[in-house]
Amino acid sequence: MKRVILSVAVMASLVFTSCKNETKQEKETTTTELSKEIAMADITFGVRGNCGMCKNTIEKAANGVEGVANANWDVDKKKIDVSFDEAKTDVIAIHKAIAASGYDTEKVAANDEAYKGLPGCCQYDHEMPMNQSGENKEEDHSNH
Numbered sequence: 001m002k003r004v005i006l007s008v009a010v011m012a013s014l015v016f017t018s019c020k021n022e023t024k025q026e027k028e029t030t031t032t033e034l035s036k037e038i039a040m041a042d043i044t045f046g047v048r049g050n051c052g053m054c055k056n057t058i059e060k061a062a063n064g065v066e067g068v069a070n071a072n073w074d075v076d077k078k079k080i081d082v083s084f085d086e087a088k089t090d091v092i093a094i095h096k097a098i099a100a101s102g103y104d105t106e107k108v109a110a111n112d113e114a115y116k117g118l119p120g121c122c123q124y125d126h127e128m129p130m131n132q133s134g135e136n137k138e139e140d141h142s143n144h
């Protein structure tokens with residue numbers, strides 16, 4: 001009789017455990033579906049600039065666009081990686097915001113007044129190549 005009670009108890013605890021697992025899995029699935037509904041896009045494009053101050057200004061401009069979740073400008077490669085919500089903004093709006101802050105992008109030239117208002121060290125060369133790949137850097141080294 002004791003054995004029967006014991007096995008019932010074991011079975012009950014097994015059922016309880018599996019129910020718990022199912023509930024957890026359901027929750028995780030729901031979370032995944034929800035995050036899929038927000039269509040995030042990742043883009044990379046060239047932006048001219050010189051230094052860390054430029055980086056702050058460029059990233060602040062990109063982040064100021066509603067729908068932009070993350071912006072990271074690379075001072076060496078003169079390019080920016082941006083994650084944004086496609087339902088809230090589009091690529092050209094991000095280009096325009098950066099250009100308005102005084103920086104050239106691949107698609108939109110910088111606002112002249114904003115450029116002139118930049119600190120002297122940040123007034124980059126408008127002919128500067130942008131969105132440089134790592135390969136260009138290696139070529140520079142081979143010249144030494």
Ligand SMILES: [Cu+2]
Nearest residue numbers: 051053054122
């Ligand atoms: Cu700068």
